[in-house]
Amino acid sequence: MTIRRLTPKDLSAYRAIWAEGLMRVPTAFLFGAEEVRAIPNKDIEKALQTHLTFGAFDEASRIQGFISARRGGPRRMRHMADIGPLYVRDTAQGQGLGRALVEAMLQELARNGVLQAELCVDVENTRAQALYKSMGFHVFGRRPRSVLVDGGPRDDFLMIRALDETDLTRDA
Template identity: 55%
Template structure:
């Protein structure tokens, strides 16, 4: 397995794998497959340069990815939002999701960020467990954060300090 930052040349493979994820686990993503596929190719590829995209490969085949977006305005530049994270159904159970998340955390720490946040469907117990194992703490719930196929879904809000700070001291 090889982990590396994705480039615009990886856009077709990324879109295909993301589409697979949307078909397999629609509640794990904000976009629908129709919304993903409606993004023009040029814009989709350009977005890769606008955020951290890391992929894991086997024999040049993309098996998983994670995306992290740094805060855009000056007062949020110390933070990043992570997601989505997806590993192909055929490659799950090999630690690839953990490796992708750790690579993203290491990269963001190296860039001097102080904290990262993510949202995860509270019913996605495997992902919630992974994030807790990686040091994320739940700090809230967002009821009806999305509606997938007519069903209300609730997200957990999770956070992790990258600089060793105690985020909930005295709480």
């Protein structure tokens, strides 16, 4: 597998895997499928240029997974980044691809001066929680009704990891 930053040239592959993820695991995404379909290509191309999105590609150059992150906007929040979503195709799961994508993202964020990475994960997604915990993230809160999926409320755990060795668990 090859992991690299996605560019506007990857638009079709990115849209396809994003749509697949929305169909298979709608609770892992903030946007719904209809909302994603309504986003113009030019807006997604701009996001690929301004936000970090990495893709994992197999030997045949087919995308098998992706991860995104957005750095805090105001100067006072530029030390942190929000990670997500992370999605790996079923056929590529169990091969360490999710871990490799998260690690690549964390390394890039640290290289760019980000001090902490944060994410939200559905409280029922124990597999993703285990991955994140094994990579040094810890839960620092729970957001009730974080999203409504098909009209039903879903809670998220809020997770955080320091990228500079600071102990963020001291007050937890």
